[in-house]
Amino acid sequence: DGQAARSVGLKLSRASGNLVLGLTILGPDQQVAFQGILTQTDLVSDVTLPSTGEYVARIQKVELGPIPNPEDTAFRIEVTAH
Numbered sequence: 001d002g003q004a005a006r007s008v009g010l011k012l013s014r015a016s017g018n019l020v021l022g023l024t025i026l027g028p029d030q031q032v033a034f035q036g037i038l039t040q041t042d043l044v045s046d047v048t049l050p051s052t053g054e055y056v057a058r059i060q061k062v063e064l065g066p067i068p069n070p071e072d073t074a075f076r077i078e079v080t081a082h
Contacts (some may be wrong), residue, residue, distance in 0.1 A: 001052070001053060001054050001055075002027075002049040002052065002053065002054075002055045003049065003052050004049055004050065004051045004052045005048060005049065006048070006049050006081065006082070007046055007047070007048050007049075007081075007082040008046070008047055008049065008079055008080060008081055008082065009044070009045075009046050009047075009078075009079070009080040009081075009082060010023070010025070010034065010036075010043075010044070010045050010046070010047060010077070010078070010079055011042060011043070011044045011077070011078040011080075012036070012038050012042070012043040012059070012075060012076075012077050013041065013042050013043075013075060013076045013077075013078075014038060014040075014041055014042075014073060014074075014075055015074040015075055015076055016071070016072075016073065016074045017071040017072050017073025017074060018067060018069075018070065018071045018073065019061050019067065019070060019071070019073040020037060020038065020039055020061070020062045020063075020064050020067075021037070021038040021059055021060070021061065021062060021073065021075060022035070022036070022037050022038070022059065022060050022061075022062040023035070023036050023037075023038065023043060023057065023058075023059055023077070024057070024058045024059075024060070025047065025055055025056070025057055025058075026055065026056045026058065027049070027050060027051055027053065027055055028051055028052070028053025028054055028055070029051065029053075031050075033047060033049060033050055033055065034047045037062055037064075038075070039064075046082070057077060057079070059075065059077065061073075
């Protein structure tokens with residue numbers, strides 16, 4: 001569970017593959033607390049949680065255009081409380 005006004009660090013890293021990935025963090029009320037797109041190797045951000053409760057990270061493929069020779073993509077997500 002996250003606490004309101006607490007800052008957390010987010011890092012989404014591509015381990016392999018070439019797909020574009022989106023990271024969405026949903027708060028306890030299912031409202032978007034953070035949204036970003038991984039187009040290179042790493043997506044790094046600090047987020048201040050808007051409310052207390054359970055947060056969910058959702059990672060999905062993002063279509064920004066055709067990808068020649070798409071590859072299965074492995075990733076790693078890290079969350080650090082500050």
